[in-house]
Amino acid sequence: MRVWPVQDAKxxxxxxxxACLSDGPQMVTRRGNExxxxxxxxxxxxxxxxxxxxxxELVLSDVARTDYLVPSRGKGRRRRLEPIRSVAR
Structure with a gap:
């Protein structure tokens, strides 16, 4: 890949x-930095x-966005909850 100072490229x-079309990508530098x-x-x-x-793109997409963002759920057992009893006054 040939390196061109911005002044020469302009x-x-x-x-x-x-050079880009025949030799491939061409790098442009400004003050010595790529x-x-x-x-x-x-x-x-x-x-x-x-x-x-x-x-x-994932957030704005209308297709299953969570496939990429949410890890799969584990197979662990859940604790059992007792029903709430009402207290008589």
Whole structure:
């Protein structure tokens, strides 16, 4: 993966884009720190399809959201409760 300073990526964007399409992802740095990656659209779609649903997507979904969020219930026995008796006054 080639690393491009942001100034070079801006000044030579066509070359930057061609490198992405022919050689794969291209890293952009700002002040020496990694800032972004330009990836071909086919790879982006593959990554999006492989991603797990986010918490926001799970909460907003109308399908069984609790399948992911709630652990299965144990098989332990429950204690027996006696019925409440009313007290006469």
């Amino acid at each position: 000044a030579r964007f066509s070359e930057f884009l061609d 800032a972004a990656v330009l990836v071909p659209v086919a790879e982006w779609r593959r990554l999006q399809a492989a991603a797990q649903p986010s918490l926001k």
